[in-house]
Amino acid sequence: MTKYASGSGEVKDMALHPAYTVTNIQTKIRTLDGSKVTYSSWKKLFPLYAKAYKVLDHINDTPEPVDTNPGYLQWAEIDALVLQWIYNTLSDELMVRILETDTTAQAAWNKLKSTFLNNKGSRAAALEQEFTNLVDHLRDVENPITQSRLVLQMIRGLPPEFDVVGAYINQSSPSFETARSMLQLEQHKQKARQNQTYSVLAALTSVNRTPQNEAVGQRNQGQPYNNYSSRGTGTRERGFTG
Structure with a gap:
């Protein structure tokens, strides 16, 4: 077989x-x-x-x-x-x-x-437009979507970083506009925290990279034996002329 x-x-x-x-x-x-x-x-x-x-x-x-x-x-x-x-x-x-x-x-x-x-970014934008059109069409036939359904639809499927604010919105049942503002505010806060983190990391990285330290580092990476010999020669010359 x-x-x-x-x-x-x-x-x-x-x-x-x-x-x-x-x-x-x-x-x-x-x-x-x-x-x-x-x-x-x-x-x-x-x-x-x-x-x-x-x-x-x-x-x-x-x-x-x-x-x-x-x-x-x-x-x-x-x-x-x-x-x-x-x-x-x-x-x-x-x-x-x-x-x-x-x-x-x-x-x-x-x-x-x-x-x-x-294509999820462009697809998300298209779906958002479709959702808006659906809301308008339901309103046209006198069957509008309630505020609570709009809020639930908006917070459904939020990424994990919005779990806290999403849970609060779900419990407090705000209006659609208020809930959207809360999410936008949370998004701005997270972005600001992220930018602040990047700034702190950049500052810590640059502590040891000041122009003075870099210049010293460059001099130290030169030829110390020749520099020492040069200083020694200069001293002997001054002693000879004196």
Whole structure:
């Protein structure tokens, strides 16, 4: 029976591998397009099927077997199958962005992840605009979002450094504008503390780098033997002329 090697190096029966029973991955995982199906949803769903069909080790950073492993060629076939799953569940635009020759499922998985993480700033701005438009549209149909829902939406998913102020906002239930001002103030305070830290470090670093100390250091790094000889010669000359 044909064997293949898993990412951990374990040799398994390839003929019994459940990945080969998947005839159309698109019937199980919806196509990631960034709008109807978001990356966060897709990356949660894909590993579920990868685990169910015993190929999770191809996308979870498990080291691939060395090419001298007896089952390496069979592992590579399974990996190519998983790579096809990734490509076949992406929109044409996304597939073109990560499509490469002589790559692995893990490399494609990581490249897709980087594609979305690198654009998170612009994506955040776009989502903020979409949220603003949604608020306006709900107001137009006389179903406005309440202040409390706006506040909860704003503080949801804040980074860890805003945990304290976020908890306070959640408990005090201020208006949306007040909560936003509190977050902006906290952001300014954190930035000021960071700048102050940099200033202190810079000052400590420059203590031993004053112009006088640098000049002394440069003189000391010269040729002390010649300097000493020069001073000695000068003394003897004065004694001779005197």
